[in-house]
Amino acid sequence: MGSKEPLLDSRDFSPCAVRIRVRGQVQGVGFRPFVYRLALELELSGWVLNDADGVEIEAQGDGAALETLLSRLKNDAPDLAQVDEVSAVSVEVLPRLGFAILESRSGHAHTGITPDAAICPACLSEIFDPANRRYRYPFTNCTHCGPRYTITRHLPYDRPNTSMAKFALCPACRREYDDPLDRRFHAQPNACAVCGPRLTLLEKDGQLIESDDPIAETVRRLRAGQILAIKGIGGFHLMCDARNAETVARLRQRKQREGKPFAVMLAGIASIAPWVICGESERQLLEARERPIVLLQKLPGCDAAMPGVAPGMAELGVLLPYAPLHYLLFHEAAGRPTGTAWLAAPHALALVCTSANPGGEPLVTDNAEALRRLSAIADAFVMHDREIVVGCDDSVVRVHKKAPSPLMGEGWGEGERAATPLPNPLPQGERGQTALARVGFIRRARGYTPRAIKLPRAGRSVLACGGWFKNTICLTRGDEAFVSQHIGDLDNAATCRSLADTVQHLMGVLEIEPEVVVHDLHPDFFSTSFAVGFARQHGLPVFGVQHHHAHIASVMAEHGLAGPILGLTLDGVGLGTDGTAWGGELLRVDGARFERLGHLKELALPGGDRAAREPWRMAASALNALGRDEEIERRFLHSAATAVREMLEKNLNCPTTSSCGRLFDAAAGLLGVREISAFEGQAAMLLEGLAQAHGPVAPMNAGYIMQGSVLNFLPLLERLADTDDAGFGAALFHSTLAHGLAEWVMAARGRTELNEVVLGGGCFLNAVLRVELSRLLNLSPLTLYHAQDVPPNDGGLSLGQAWVAMQEFPC
């Protein structure tokens, strides 16, 4: 409550009246009917309306009832609402009759649009109830669930401004929509089989598949081993039977995706149990309305049951159905049971569920585009006529495991299966934040976008354009930062255009006019030229933020820090202020300024970015640094081995880098884990998997050297070069790396007397390294901060850039 002074005296039974202001995400989430029902229950008179600042209420009745109202507004708010503030002032007692929901007062909205939410339990039971008029209707939703962000063209969030505009409500749906006591009162996407969107089945050539029952036909085809392109909430998925090895291999071949793991959709928790380890935190996350893909530790039988789905990975990405359509597929496969109890039993159907984004281009969202771009991949299409306005990939998360207590003397990740503290599926907001087990983002998109991240203070509106890989953009307004959905890698024109479109769309739905524009220091990123062009066009100041400064600032932003702090970035490469490629940096960050306190010993990148795709080149680089050049050709039978040795000896196209990611590649190459990465980060992921399987080992004695501010792991690499056991080598690498880094940080802490340490950069997605390093650092009285509401990788870069800009341009 905003005011501290007691506004009402609960002993006073004479009528009083208050005007209440509610701020937060309170529109389009059934807040007014909620207030209406409360008012009826508490026998209050007055009114409620939406306006630019949120919800305004005038309520009159006895003091105790009003007090109850005020507390319940906050505590019993509808699922999708996020109440930031409830404040009240006394007003004159008037003759009032009943309680009314008044028309919205238009104006400059500050309430934002809510993310998309998975179908709610009430709607779920309707679609499995043969007596319900929405039985098996795949577009069922209510004010507590359904699409929001992905169907909204512009504000205010009203049906005509969404892609539901073209569907006229039938009388039955209209009654629900108009009835304040109905769960569907003003549910903008409200629909039924009579008036709403419909499914269509098409052959891959676009020919209509005549079928009385498209859902039954879809399941029949999935079971027959077909690959289906299925239009969901944020875009098309490619789905197929995860247990059919031949089909999965065909999907890989058609999608030209070698090795990269697929996620699997299963009916419910019971269906997951045989394949992966799922603790309470994981369960809550899987069932949360955001319905992300959750990475879970595989059980022994998993790979055999789903061959080729996530080869070589220790984890499997799992998600539960979230669109009614998804549920209806499992319902059909289960023989159309009545009610929802069947979901608690295990079901055999497992569907590979991968974004339909051929060639790394953005997710396909449009029907015609799907036919054009997916006809070489899909055997058939499941489409519908509700347009997806904004594409939104599935989010990918993992439960951050708590570092084991140092007193237990344990290594990483032991005994963490049933982490008791609740995860925080709703990172911002009223659900209570827990300090231990937490959601860690790998990709933040559907279900979370465009939820605001609260900043430590307000400032100018910033547009931050991010980097190049896994890009997002960020817009700020006041003390809120809005990080866009995952946009993708800016190496193709379609993704670049999608960046430009996302900026326009987010500016529109958030009603933000940026005042400052920021970008990465790399001159060749599209995000950089876009930022410069945007700033020029709008006459705005624009500047570049160093990549790793932004990584640290991203974590600082969400933890409300301004510095000075110590920042440790373990990353791939990002351009440094000296024009070289950084990536293993110890920084002192203070507001908009930073200082490079130290870095990992540089290694040459023979062939520039090619060395990032070919870990054997980094191994060759390490051998060269160790004076063991002559081994390069013997170890690597690659046709370029001689050339790479020559390049290293002549320093030809061998830019250097202090990157930690490339150190992982070097280790993977030396251990023979992987010579060429099929996808970005594969070598490091395999190395992590090996380390996890091997279990903890003691760090290597003298495995690193601290040369002034430079941390040199060449002794460790030398040892790995002579290690035959890749599992042991991988474990030794992680352990020694963590110890070296911890000692390095501690030394810097001693020098700088800074006791807060922020960890950022893509390498922190590596759970073994993160857990072990955190454990070691926690042995001393430090405060550690990790990325939490955004990914630690480049997906979080834009938030950090924005926070730096806000400090560079204080109001």
Next chain:
Amino acid sequence: MTHGSGGRAMAQLIEELFLTAFDNEYLRQMNDQASFQIPAGRMVMATDSHVVSPLFFPGGDIGCLSVHGTINDVAMAGAVPLYLSASFILEEGFPLADLARIVESMANASRQAGVPIVTGDTKVVERNKGDGVFITTTGVGIVPHGVNISGDLARPGDAIIVSGTVGDHGVAILSVRENLSFGTSIQSDTAALHGLVAAMVAAVPGIHVLRDPTRGGLATTLNEIARQSGVGMMLRETNLPIRTEVRAACEFLGLDPLYSANEGKLVVICRQEDADALLEAMRTHPLGQDAALIGEVIEDDHHFVQMETAFGGRRIVDWLTGEQLPRIC
């Protein structure tokens, strides 16, 4: 070669070297300028300074390169090159024998091209104030009536054609400079293209754009044209003529042949319906035997140059600010 007072004799020697090698009626007049009649029409003029290391490379040397480079710049307007000037900056101590070789090569290139060097100048700078030799050449030429070729005339739907294999010169230079054990068989493609251009203009007078993708390679040239014309481009990787040795060397080095320099290649943009006639005219000329249709101009307000890769994906062929900086995070 020396500088200062003792240098006078030397300067004389050099002068004579040039006079004998380049010998023509204009130089013989011994004036400080060349004077000549020019035919009626639109005249073009281009200048280029040549700095290359090493000075001698497989397929050529700085001498012929400096003649070809400027002739090509003139020819890219569709013009007939007429006269050249040459200016030398020599570093004290530069071996006279090398100079003689360079000058001989220039003279041959000029004679073969039929474009005389009609005026010139030489300066000698102190040791360590130059890099052996720098050569600046300037050329003038006349554009045939009815020909209008310019970088801003590419239109959506137009065909993009390249006259032969790309990336040869850059890789050839690199492999000798760095004394690489691979890529040694690669020769520079340095050549004067005005003959090819004349044949092309004769076949298709309505050519829209002509350009020689020298420094920065094909990628940079196409990006320049895309921006100048306000269009986008879509290239097909499988259609790009690239020598196997060049492709392999680039793969080893982690370089993209599209950014590697060419000194005897041109890229031409014309209406789609003229493409066949143009390709035929090009392929009958010795310098255009490997001419290939590599893509088309498309509408694009971002002016992206894109490429359909051999795997069916699409990637942006960036306009790089400088060198190929690492970016993979």
